[in-house]
Amino acid sequence: xxxxxxxxxxxxxxxxxxxxxxxxxxxxxxxxxxxxxxxxxxxxxxxxxxxxxxxxxxxxxxxxxxxxxxxxxxxxxxxxxxxxxxxxxxxxxxxxxxxxxxxxxxxxxxxxxxxxxxxxxxxxxxxxxxxxxxxxxxxxxxxxxxxxxxxxxxxxxxxxxxxxxxxxxxxxxxxxxxxxxxxxxxxxxxxxxxxxxxxxxxxxxxxxxxxxxxxxxxxxxxxxxxxxxxxxxxxxxxxxxxxxxxxxxxxxxxxxxxxxxxxxxxxxxxxxxxxxxxxxxxxxxxxxxxxxxxxxxxxxxxxxxxxxxxxxxxxxxxxxxxxxxxxxxxxxxxxxxxxxxxxxxxxxxxxxxxxxxxxxxxxxxxxxxxxxxxxxxxxxxxxxxxxxxxxxxxxxxxxxxxxxxxxxxxxxxxxxxxxxxxxxxxxxxxxxxxxxxxxxxxxxxxxxxxxxxxxxxxxxxxxxxxxxxxxxxxxxxxxxxxxxxxxxxxxxxxxxxxxxxxxxxxxxxxxxxxxxxxxxxxxxxxxxxxxxxxxxxxxxxxxxxxxxxxxxxxxxxxxxxxxxxxxxxxxxxxxxxxxxxxxxxxxxxxxxxxxxxxxxxxxxxxxxxxxxxxxxxxxxxxxxxxxxxxxxxxxxxxxxxxxxxxxxxxxxxxxxxxxxxxxxxxxxxxxxxxxxxxxxxxxxxxxxxxxxxxxxxxxxxxxxxxxxxxxxxxxxxxxxxxxxxxxxxxxxxxxxxxxxxxxxxxxxxxxxxxxxxxxxxxxxxxxxxxxxxxxxxxxxxxxxxxxxxxxxxxxxxxxxxxxxxxxxxxxxxxxxxxxxxxxxxxxxxxxxxxxxxxxxxxxxxxxxxxxxxxxxxxxxxxxxxxxxxxxxxxxxxxxxxxxxxxxxxxxxxxxxxxxxxxxxxxxxx
Numbered sequence: 001x002x003x004x005x006x007x008x009x010x011x012x013x014x015x016x017x018x019x020x021x022x023x024x025x026x027x028x029x030x031x032x033x034x035x036x037x038x039x040x041x042x043x044x045x046x047x048x049x050x051x052x053x054x055x056x057x058x059x060x061x062x063x064x065x066x067x068x069x070x071x072x073x074x075x076x077x078x079x080x081x082x083x084x085x086x087x088x089x090x091x092x093x094x095x096x097x098x099x100x101x102x103x104x105x106x107x108x109x110x111x112x113x114x115x116x117x118x119x120x121x122x123x124x125x126x127x128x129x130x131x132x133x134x135x136x137x138x139x140x141x142x143x144x145x146x147x148x149x150x151x152x153x154x155x156x157x158x159x160x161x162x163x164x165x166x167x168x169x170x171x172x173x174x175x176x177x178x179x180x181x182x183x184x185x186x187x188x189x190x191x192x193x194x195x196x197x198x199x200x201x202x203x204x205x206x207x208x209x210x211x212x213x214x215x216x217x218x219x220x221x222x223x224x225x226x227x228x229x230x231x232x233x234x235x236x237x238x239x240x241x242x243x244x245x246x247x248x249x250x251x252x253x254x255x256x257x258x259x260x261x262x263x264x265x266x267x268x269x270x271x272x273x274x275x276x277x278x279x280x281x282x283x284x285x286x287x288x289x290x291x292x293x294x295x296x297x298x299x300x301x302x303x304x305x306x307x308x309x310x311x312x313x314x315x316x317x318x319x320x321x322x323x324x325x326x327x328x329x330x331x332x333x334x335x336x337x338x339x340x341x342x343x344x345x346x347x348x349x350x351x352x353x354x355x356x357x358x359x360x361x362x363x364x365x366x367x368x369x370x371x372x373x374x375x376x377x378x379x380x381x382x383x384x385x386x387x388x389x390x391x392x393x394x395x396x397x398x399x400x401x402x403x404x405x406x407x408x409x410x411x412x413x414x415x416x417x418x419x420x421x422x423x424x425x426x427x428x429x430x431x432x433x434x435x436x437x438x439x440x441x442x443x444x445x446x447x448x449x450x451x452x453x454x455x456x457x458x459x460x461x462x463x464x465x466x467x468x469x470x471x472x473x474x475x476x477x478x479x480x481x482x483x484x485x486x487x488x489x490x491x492x493x494x495x496x497x498x499x500x501x502x503x504x505x506x507x508x509x510x511x512x513x514x515x516x517x518x519x520x521x522x523x524x525x526x527x528x529x530x531x532x533x534x535x536x537x538x539x540x541x542x543x544x545x546x547x548x549x550x551x552x553x554x555x556x557x558x559x560x561x562x563x564x565x566x567x568x569x570x571x572x573x574x575x576x577x578x579x580x581x582x583x584x585x586x587x588x589x590x591x592x593x594x595x596x597x598x599x600x601x602x603x604x605x606x607x608x609x610x611x612x613x614x615x616x617x618x619x620x621x622x623x624x625x626x627x628x629x630x631x632x633x634x635x636x637x638x639x640x641x642x643x644x645x646x647x648x649x650x651x652x653x654x655x656x657x658x659x660x661x662x663x664x665x666x667x668x669x670x671x672x673x674x675x676x677x678x679x680x681x682x683x684x685x686x687x688x689x690x691x692x693x694x695x696x697x698x699x700x701x702x703x704x705x706x707x708x709x710x711x712x713x714x715x716x717x718x719x720x721x722x723x724x725x726x727x728x729x730x731x732x733x734x735x736x737x738x739x740x741x742x743x744x745x746x747x748x749x750x751x752x753x754x755x756x757x758x759x760x761x762x763x764x765x766x767x768x769x770x771x772x773x774x775x776x777x778x779x780x781x782x783x784x785x786x787x788x789x790x791x792x793x794x795x796x797x798x799x800x801x802x803x804x805x806x807x808x809x810x811x812x813x814x815x816x817x818x819x820x821x822x823x824x825x826x827x828x829x830x831x832x833x834x835x836x837x838x839x840x841x842x843x844x845x846x847x848x849x850x851x852x853x854x855x856x857x858x859x860x861x862x863x864x865x866x867x868x869x870x871x872x873x874x875x876x877x878x879x880x881x882x883x884x885x886x887x888x889x890x891x892x893x894x895x896x897x898x899x900x901x902x903x904x905x906x907x908x909x
Contacts, residue, residue, distance in 0.1 A: 031062035047470025051509035065199035070467030092606035120147035130181025137471030139187035142198025244314035253282035269418035307367035350505035470515035534569035623674035684826030840865030
């Protein structure tokens, strides 16, 4: 598909979707007319935004971008190559990625969340080839599209630390990691603001023309409103950088009004937690005070508003030496504000009523009921004039991008932070107005942002198509996409539509929240509804993705229930998870930094869509044991063979028998099939059917590669593991004993430190029981196990000689616990499974007798019981026992959630 070049003349013929137009303007007008005809039918599509037809058409740049569902998506991918049924050896990208947020295009707009494009580039290089079609259904500001375009720019590829050989991209060791060249990207998001930003960031720009027009408009506004930004000192006028407003409160002791800044600030301007009332000297804290409110007429909305009272306290200006000075506001400053407040606004200004929500009540309780009240009067006047000038510009799209980019920073959400030189300090991810507000110089704010625009736009071609709608329905044919990278909403972390409300009112098009995939009290969306919407989207992802291809899901949330919802939605849709790694954005949002339980690194899930032929074979096996091994055969092909660097090997967790068993069980349950084999049988037979290395499972065709790389690694690196329940405690012990066999006395002190964060409901067995049920103890005079012998030879000097070696070996080996070989592990697993089922049956008897919820229990026993009940098709037992477990526990345990959800579905059939 031919695209517009950055330097094309406006009247040069362009090609689009197989048609030729005399100019790009003709192309745009032709498709706008076509869009106008299609709008009545498009309105029935899920997620169609709230807005008038002409406003939607005016914002759109079809067929590349529509501010509504895009009807040309399938035409865009119509020339995609046929599905290749040949099994490839492509493995998931396992490296932990760390990319900062200093990429110029990343900082063009203050949208809520963005994945750095350089991070996405690494995934695109690994999973795709030039010309492939990529989809992102929660696309935000379109960084997936930007990443694709960067793959055609040598300097951007080299910034990743890679080198180039022709069009092949190689790492520092000379290994080919991918190929340069643009991919085709389809972006979709529910938010009109997000898709509008995407459209601008993913198309060429005549930067000189844009900068010239932007500066002309800003110069005009600065001249017109120069008296708005002055303060008088020593009979001279100085330019104002910003003003500081303070809340006014009422003393709980004497009922007199208190200017917060005057009462609570120390000599350096920093707010103190406790302070004295200036009137009665009572000791106060902010949370014990009541706000003062004042009623006034708002002519813009023509109604009386009762808004939290604020007064001007400080002004920051630049003196004749170019130095920035922060001083007390004067009487003349206050008079200027009163004069400006009386001015009439003649241009259009959004006055939408602020809706109810989870975040927005923060401003509503301050008496701010309409969007215009989020701005001081100066800003209202200038913004309305600026917006009017954009309507008649030659670079309307990019000027509107510039316009919305600073709407938060110049609003009342901009906090004053004493001692912080950066003038724009709104709290990320929330609608919070502080008690000290900085009113920015609007013109300066836009000039500062304009500097970032100069460096950001380097894209020369247009290889994206963008749609504004819900991804619960995707207008693409089955099996048409080569790769999906997606960054879904993080549960209740961010209220996207509420946070976008300020921007979208200026666009005149707003998000339709009916299908918004979030957890929200105001929208009546709990975890169950969040899961339902996620599942609908991932089912669509599964439908459009070609078999044998990959999806990468970037995710960040501190709640286990939301993490489980993501995994459950993926597996319900048919995807098979192959790897979980980390993506470090190198900078946290406000909530990530201050919340102790917040995830500091985003997690990245890699999953694949299995071949239809493999799905058919597993179904034909009809839940027999054969289906288990058919699944393992295909799954092992998709797992990384070796993980490690710098002379250290890392356990590939997905290759361990325990995780393989869990993945196999999940696939069968999600597919509605019977569980074909017990844990003990699996442990025993997996070692007979496959090759075992370092506690991991390999195909015959894979083990040579592993052995070759393993011999170069001196030792295993210990994985970071958070012990929260019995399962993770066993895995922690396994890691310690894989590193070196140890006595109970060696392990115990560190074990006690690790288990201090065990969940309150978790009945964790004693260390002795965990060791006895899962590991082996050398306590006899028989032959020393190979694992212990190898460790002793490596670490004890007196083992290296031949004299009395056996005696010395046995002496030092005694009473050491070690990880058993697979056959003995299977015997242990049989005993452990019996023990867990006895415990589960005890719980069944307890709840049937007392009819009370279980407060303390072994989760592993509940999981084992649910698995056995599923195998016996006793779905009612699963539902009955789940009723006596805390609902939170079901939601936060992925295995319990899976069995319970599918048991309910079976009982409904």
